[in-house]
Amino acid sequence: GAVVSQHPSWVICKSGTSVKIECRSLDFQATTMFWYRQFPKQSLMLMATSNEGSKATYEQGVEKDKFLINHASLTLSTLTVTSAHPEDSSFYICSAPLTGGSNEKLFFGSGTQLSVL
Amino acid sequence: KQEVTQIPAALSVPEGENLVLNCSFTDSAIYNLQWFRQDPGKGLTSLLLIQSSQREQTSGRLNASLDKSSGRSTLYIAASQPGDSATYLCAVNGQGGKLIFGQGTELSVKP
Numbered sequence: 001g002a003v004v005s006q007h008p009s010w011v012i013c014k015s016g017t018s019v020k021i022e023c024r025s026l027d028f029q030a031t032t033m034f035w036y037r038q039f040p041k042q043s044l045m046l047m048a049t050s051n052e053g054s055k056a057t058y059e060q061g062v063e064k065d066k067f068l069i070n071h072a073s074l075t076l077s078t079l080t081v082t083s084a085h086p087e088d089s090s091f092y093i094c095s096a097p098l099t100g101g102s103n104e105k106l107f108f109g110s111g112t113q114l115s116v117l
Numbered sequence: 118k119q120e121v122t123q124i125p126a127a128l129s130v131p132e133g134e135n136l137v138l139n140c141s142f143t144d145s146a147i148y149n150l151q152w153f154r155q156d157p158g159k160g161l162t163s164l165l166l167i168q169s170s171q172r173e174q175t176s177g178r179l180n181a182s183l184d185k186s187s188g189r190s191t192l193y194i195a196a197s198q199p200g201d202s203a204t205y206l207c208a209v210n211g212q213g214g215k216l217i218f219g220q221g222t223e224l225s226v227k228p
Binding site: 006032034036042043044045046049091093095097105106107108109110111113 | 151159161162163166215216217
């Protein structure tokens, strides 16, 4: 099956620093990628839809200036958590459909555990 | 607004038992429904995907059903094994690939 690679797997940073998370589609091109966040014991919540060559679409309540998304190529989307604070500590995970169809199976990265001290 | 609910939140069974996990959703206008497995601190592994036109899908010991009109899906696991212990998530795809997830069922299979 299709492979989505996400790095880093975990990161610990000081409050106020910025953290970049990468999501790569290894064996297919992804014009769209999705970014989710998961707090402990809670479900995954969609944060934003990353679109190659255009601006990301953010879900209601997600600050676009805090969570910067860049989808500069057909195989790479990045999520940057700017000026991270302890409340941003969470599990972040990306996904991508194989061909971009609405009814497709989505492939997920392995996730990034962010801890902000 | 689509809402997805999973029952039970947690389940503990002895090895070898057959079990059913439940998922319900409020808006029947979906493209498909997907069941995932998540191990602690890990990403998601897709188990089964049921398109809106389908009634069920099977893979090995897993069988998932979908009743779109009533907004329900079940995941049946036959002859459970300790290696099946994980959190099982269902998610509905209702709009352009955006998945709405349930909160999951944490399954523990005791040897």
